[in-house]
Amino acid sequence: MPSTIVHAGFALLLAAGLLKGAFDRRALAVLLVIVVIPEADTIAGLWLDGAHRALLHNLTIPIVGGLLLYWDTSYRERSWLRDRWGWWGVRVAWVGLFVHVFAHVLLDYAHLEGINAFYPIVDRFVRLEGELALSTTEGIVQTFVDVDLDVGVASEDGTDGIAADVGVTGTTADTHVDNPVEPSTAVEDDADGPVERLFPVAESGWQLYLVLSGLFVLVARRFQDRRERDDR
């Protein structure tokens, strides 16, 4: 996984733009919890094969959560969330959902073996990788999704029509995503000796960038608030 710190940095950048009046210490604390909780499936991985990046890293939870939230806040006559925490609670809940999807699930979707997108309904790890470019010799180059346009032609495995390779990497049975709780080396080697556990903060320049841009926004916001208080 890109480290939790990278997720938190990107989440901060997104949340600062969406919380508006609800941007306060309490809201940021709630969002931090939302960012950290999915990593708990690394611990579940000790008992359940392939649980990491499947159990809590999927799109099923945010879809169900989003429907519930919509039903509660827009459809019901009296919203439980609004009664309990008012306007603030509704805003933080929606931003939390947004941050969970973009800063956590989708960022992991583009990293290592990806995520188990629709676990437990469909057990398939998928990974987002590719590029999008315009070339003077090749035209539009798009390698995120490989679409095989053999319409009407039966391919070897019996499926006909359009076959699309969306970056499937495996199922919970054969996929293990490296993490500090269960390092890949320990899973594969069954070694008795001490296992090296790596806790990444930032594995590359862009990950450090996301962390720093989140911090930049936090510092700039405090600066703006102070100035506004001084001016009054």
Added chain:
Amino acid sequence: MAPTLVNVAAGVLIGLALLGAAVDRRSLLVVALAAAVPDLDAVLSLAIQGATNAVFHTLLLPGVAFVVLYWDTRCRERSWLATRYGWYGVRVAWVALGSYVVAGIGLDLFRPEGVNLLYPLHDRFYAVVGRLLLSTQDGLILTFVERGETPLWLTSPGTTADHHVATWVNPTPGTGLETGVERRLTLVESGWQLVVVAAAIGATAARFRLERTDEDEQDPGVKTETDGEH
């Protein structure tokens, strides 16, 4: 040079985060453009050797802008910007400057091609690349910082004389417009960049929706932020 689309996406996210009550279509466009402007030095590289990631990616330019903006908005008795455009103009100017530095220059600094940070005073490209992690065997592993012969302790891919950053404008080293070479305008290079672009689009849509609905509903955030400066 990172794909300009990704620079713009990062700029939009910074704009949404910092513009506050000044968020509207016009201010967001200004902030997004500020993130794209540094990449225009690729055009200058057709005439100036090694200008890509150097001429407009230098910190001197925003440094001068910072001094001018600070002097105008804080030191002068009557700020020209505030008189002309009010609180809105001052806020947009500061956020656009931040977007230029963080989304325009910053994003390119954290890539192997690097950025010529102090061009033309000190002609050297610098890049913040490496990793930072904690290992139970080796302790702290930090390779972002590198003590070398360069004054800044960062990886350096070279100077304008020997380091060329390939772009679709100028794909080959040296100056001059060449014909018959493949030009490739990269929009998105990898998965994480696509996620950043998607997040910027999603956040913009969500924020404009909020701006519309908040006019009807009571949102304390709208009222507390409308006055003040910076």
